[in-house]
Amino acid sequence: MKLNLVVGGAAGQGLKTLNYILSKTFFRKGFSIYSSKDYMSRVRGGHNFMSIRIGDEEITGPTTEEDILLALNEETIELHQDKLVDDSTILYDGELEDRRSVNLSASEIAKEIGNSKVASTVFIGGVLKILGLDLAETKEVLDEYFEDEEIKEINYKALEAGYQEVETDYQLPSVSKTDNQILIDGNQAVGLGAVMAGVQFYSAYPMTPSTGVMNYIANQENKLGIVVEQAEDEIAAINMAIGASYSGVRAMTGTSGGGFALMNEGLGLAGVAETPLVIAEVQRPGPATGLPTRTEQSDLSFVINSSQGEFPLVVLAPKDAQDAFHQTFRAFNLAEKYQLPVIILSDQFLADSKKNITEFDLDSLTIKRSIMSDEEAEKIEDYKRYQLTEDGISPLAYPGQLEDEVVVFDSDEHDQEGHITEDADTRVKMVDKRAKKIEKLIDEDLAEPEYIGPEKIDYLLVGWGSTYGPLLEAREKLAQDDCQVGVLSFSDVWPLPTAKLEEKAENIELIVVENNSTGQFSKLIRSETGIKASEKILKYDGRPFTGFELYNAIKEEVMF
Amino acid sequence: MLNKEIYQADQDTAWCPGCGNLPLRNVLADVLAELELSPTDVAMFTGIGQAAKMVHYIKVNGLNGLHGRALPPALGMRIANHKLKVIVESGDGDTYGEGGNHLLHNIRRNPDIAHFVHNNQIYGLTKGQASPTTEEGTTTTVQPNGITAKPFNPIKFAVAMEASFVARGFVGNQEQLKELMKEALNHRGYALIDILQPCVSFNKLNTYQWYSKRVYQLDEQYDPTDYQAALQKAEEWGDNIPTGVIYRNERPIFRDKFPQLDDNTPLVEKEINPKELSELVDEFK
Ligand SMILES: Cc1ncc(C[n+]2csc(CCOP(=O)(O)OP(=O)(O)O)c2C)c(N)n1
Ligand code: SF4
Numbered sequence: 001m002k003l004n005l006v007v008g009g010a011a012g013q014g015l016k017t018l019n020y021i022l023s024k025t026f027f028r029k030g031f032s033i034y035s036s037k038d039y040m041s042r043v044r045g046g047h048n049f050m051s052i053r054i055g056d057e058e059i060t061g062p063t064t065e066e067d068i069l070l071a072l073n074e075e076t077i078e079l080h081q082d083k084l085v086d087d088s089t090i091l092y093d094g095e096l097e098d099r100r101s102v103n104l105s106a107s108e109i110a111k112e113i114g115n116s117k118v119a120s121t122v123f124i125g126g127v128l129k130i131l132g133l134d135l136a137e138t139k140e141v142l143d144e145y146f147e148d149e150e151i152k153e154i155n156y157k158a159l160e161a162g163y164q165e166v167e168t169d170y171q172l173p174s175v176s177k178t179d180n181q182i183l184i185d186g187n188q189a190v191g192l193g194a195v196m197a198g199v200q201f202y203s204a205y206p207m208t209p210s211t212g213v214m215n216y217i218a219n220q221e222n223k224l225g226i227v228v229e230q231a232e233d234e235i236a237a238i239n240m241a242i243g244a245s246y247s248g249v250r251a252m253t254g255t256s257g258g259g260f261a262l263m264n265e266g267l268g269l270a271g272v273a274e275t276p277l278v279i280a281e282v283q284r285p286g287p288a289t290g291l292p293t294r295t296e297q298s299d300l301s302f303v304i305n306s307s308q309g310e311f312p313l314v315v316l317a318p319k320d321a322q323d324a325f326h327q328t329f330r331a332f333n334l335a336e337k338y339q340l341p342v343i344i345l346s347d348q349f350l351a352d353s354k355k356n357i358t359e360f361d362l363d364s365l366t367i368k369r370s371i372m373s374d375e376e377a378e379k380i381e382d383y384k385r386y387q388l389t390e391d392g393i394s395p396l397a398y399p400g401q402l403e404d405e406v407v408v409f410d411s412d413e414h415d416q417e418g419h420i421t422e423d424a425d426t427r428v429k430m431v432d433k434r435a436k437k438i439e440k441l442i443d444e445d446l447a448e449p450e451y452i453g454p455e456k457i458d459y460l461l462v463g464w465g466s467t468y469g470p471l472l473e474a475r476e477k478l479a480q481d482d483c484q485v486g487v488l489s490f491s492d493v494w495p496l497p498t499a500k501l502e503e504k505a506e507n508i509e510l511i512v513v514e515n516n517s518t519g520q521f522s523k524l525i526r527s528e529t530g531i532k533a534s535e536k537i538l539k540y541d542g543r544p545f546t547g548f549e550l551y552n553a554i555k556e557e558v559m560f
Numbered sequence: 561m562l563n564k565e566i567y568q569a570d571q572d573t574a575w576c577p578g579c580g581n582l583p584l585r586n587v588l589a590d591v592l593a594e595l596e597l598s599p600t601d602v603a604m605f606t607g608i609g610q611a612a613k614m615v616h617y618i619k620v621n622g623l624n625g626l627h628g629r630a631l632p633p634a635l636g637m638r639i640a641n642h643k644l645k646v647i648v649e650s651g652d653g654d655t656y657g658e659g660g661n662h663l664l665h666n667i668r669r670n671p672d673i674a675h676f677v678h679n680n681q682i683y684g685l686t687k688g689q690a691s692p693t694t695e696e697g698t699t700t701t702v703q704p705n706g707i708t709a710k711p712f713n714p715i716k717f718a719v720a721m722e723a724s725f726v727a728r729g730f731v732g733n734q735e736q737l738k739e740l741m742k743e744a745l746n747h748r749g750y751a752l753i754d755i756l757q758p759c760v761s762f763n764k765l766n767t768y769q770w771y772s773k774r775v776y777q778l779d780e781q782y783d784p785t786d787y788q789a790a791l792q793k794a795e796e797w798g799d800n801i802p803t804g805v806i807y808r809n810e811r812p813i814f815r816d817k818f819p820q821l822d823d824n825t826p827l828v829e830k831e832i833n834p835k836e837l838s839e840l841v842d843e844f845k
Binding site for chain 1: 569571574598599600601603605608613615616619620621622623624625626629631632633634635636637639640641643644661662664665818819820821822827828830831832833834835837838840841844845
């Protein structure tokens with residue numbers, strides 16, 4: 001059983017609070033949950049909505065069908081008409097001529113209680129009653145959410161009042177509380193992954209939808225002794241992080257496409273100077289300012305080709321919050337082991353979607369520092385920052401670590417000591433040295449895509465990054481129709497792992513699914529392997545795929 | 561005092577004979593030796609340009625970064641490790657042109673950095689185009705009709721922003737320059753020295769002779785802590801160009817504004833163990 005609850009209204013109407021409290025309530029009760037945001041780039045007014053999908057089995061993506069619509073204004077009803085189904089319920093603060101509507105005069109009740117601001121809590125009470133759920137967990141959540149005792153009291157009252165006012169309409173399956181689950185969004189997962197990996201310096205310039213990563217880390221800074229610096233621009237942000245990394249700490253920056261465009265020169269600097277650096281690029285539709293609060297996967301080609309010249313870099317595109325955490329953690333180890341930039345290529349859909357996932361197994365995490373130890377440093381004589389080695393990886397020390405030696409970092413082509421050179425032979429050696437690291441990475445660390453599906457299939461669906469969840473849902477629906485489909489979902493996108501793809505793609509129709517208009521990933525596959533997709537399912541209206549939509553598209557466009 | 565030889569890099573400079581960068585480097589080595597800063601105690605951050613090549617010509621830790629971007633990485637180090645002395649070395653184009661935004665914001669932050677700007681009033685490395693400090697009307701290869709913009713006055717700018725240390729030096733007065741650099745390195749906070757450094761190849765106006773005729777040293781009577789007086793001094797240019805510390809104040813430095821940083825152990829010496837951070841995960845329950 002799955003049910004979709006949508007809360008819609010204008011920015012500034014308390015949607016965020018409503019979403020938070022309801023999501024947390026369902027989560028604490030033990031439901032599986034997937035909540036996503038659809039918001040406009042404005043602070044007040046406009047139309048925003050949040051979907052909370054709940055059920056008793058894992059939910060991996062959003063849906064457009066709305067079972068319960070909590071409409072905070074009239075516009076919401078108009079705009080969501082076509083997503084309502086026959087047995088939907090509309091909860092509205094006013095009179096509405098629709099047999100599906102339940103009137104809950106939340107603002108009036110809130111006023112009677114003595115604070116018009118608690119209308120949204122009245123609604124929460126109403127929603128829970130309609131679903132036939134009790135209030136225990138909600139009270140707990142309100143208790144944590146508000147600090148002031150008086151405000152708490154009045155919210156409890158509003159909750160009870162809303163609960164009294166309506167009738168139960170739905171029968172939810174019974175679920176039991178779980179204690180190994182957490183509820184987290186993609187940005188928080190990236191932030192938490194970074195913190196666990198030992199990030200000590202994060203510099204960024206705010207840009208939607210990446211700001212959540214900065215917010216998360218900034219929230220921990222006092223507790224953990226981390227520094228988050230809001231830079232004057234993205235150019236400064238990446239250069240500061242490079243300076244911190246040169247100084248020996250784990251450093252990171254984050255941005256979205258436009259900001260990443262500004263970071264490009266800095267990225268090349270990290271590349272040529274072989275500096276470990278982690279960058280979160282949380283995509284939104286471009287070009288230029290694009291659609292600031294919407295989603296797209298259209299920076300892939302840009303990111304893997306970013307900055308001038310040739311140098312190795314790694315691009316990881318997390319599939320969901322669980323993956324975002326682990327990929328970010330892994331990114332720090334990789335960046336340091338190979339002394340290169342690693343980009344976490346996320347997107348608004350993943351960044352802003354909250355999902356319950358199994359708690360991270362912290363015992364499985366190991367911070368692998370690749371900077372030389374102080375004991376090794378003591379033995380160093382005649383230190384060469386860019387020493388030519390078999391595998392292209394040079395000894396990494398930080399300034400001040402070596403007794404009598406200095407650490408020189410250079411953006412120009414340089415010799416082994418880090419000094420400017422224009423010598424032709426050295427140039428070739430240095431280019432080759434940097435390239436060698438990628439060969440090693442492919443051998444030792446590149447992860448093949450995840451395959452989900454039966455051994456024998458009729459079609460292979462290929463996706464990367466955040467399309468994972470919707471693809472899983474589509475595959476299940478197709479399987480229910482006896483259609484044998486496999487999903488191959490990539491997290492490591494650059495360098496592109498090719499073994500599994502080559503194996504699975506043999507004699508099978510390949511359908512590539514991506515959130516962009518030109519099929520960038522399908523082009524990448526073709527250029528790296530020669531394998532051509534027989535179909536592409538592309539979406540670029542700024543909204544994510546849903547499983548149902550993919551299922552339909554595959555049935556209609558691919559299978560006829 | 562340390563032996564000056566230890567700063568000797570085994571690189572030949574790519575500077576023109578007679579360039580003002582050469583005496584500047586000499587003074588810098590003297591200063592480091594006199595302050596007993598060994599090469600490992602110092603980290604130099606530079607941008608791009610002739611001046612910015614200093615990292616390669618003096619032996620200290622160094623990051624030779626991007627054009628205009630010497631300050632941001634220096635700032636990253638100020639957070640990561642407060643034990644090293646941080647010097648930024650850059651040209652006037654690097655600092656006031658490409659890097660203008662960073663200059664502005666770093667004055668606001670007041671990091672503990674000594675910034676030596678080699679102001680030759682021209683772009684040297686790219687062969688003689690106008691820099692933000694070139695005189696209005698000067699003709700160059702790309703400005704055949706003369707420069708249309710007023711020159712930038714870095715001293716006035718920095719004083720107006722209440723930078724915590726603002727000075728002007730001249731490579732033709734090495735004794736004074738040495739004292740200024742020492743003061744800047746000992747100053748807690750952001751110390752900017754705009755150093756008049758003749759470019760003998762491309763700037764035919766602002767030559768050694770031109771500067772020598774005009775510069776004068778601020779005398780003992782001058783009080784650099786007087787903001788209004790400093791603003792007035794900052795206006796002087798042309799026939800009389802003051803050198804010395806023009807403005808100085810004391811205020812908290814960048815790093816001190818982060819209560820989470822401890823005074824003894826730099827971030828770089830700290831260790832993090834993810835297994836001890838389980839309460840961070842609990843916040844999502
Ligand atoms: C982003 C970028 N733009 C332009 C250049 C080319 N460039 C190199 S140095 C320089 C000007 C340097 O002038 P200045 O900072 O005054 O230093 P000088 O060479 O005079 O010491 C320019 C424009 C570059 N390297 N990078
Ligand atoms: S071009 Fe000018 S600034 Fe550059 S080295 Fe020659 S004289 Fe010095």
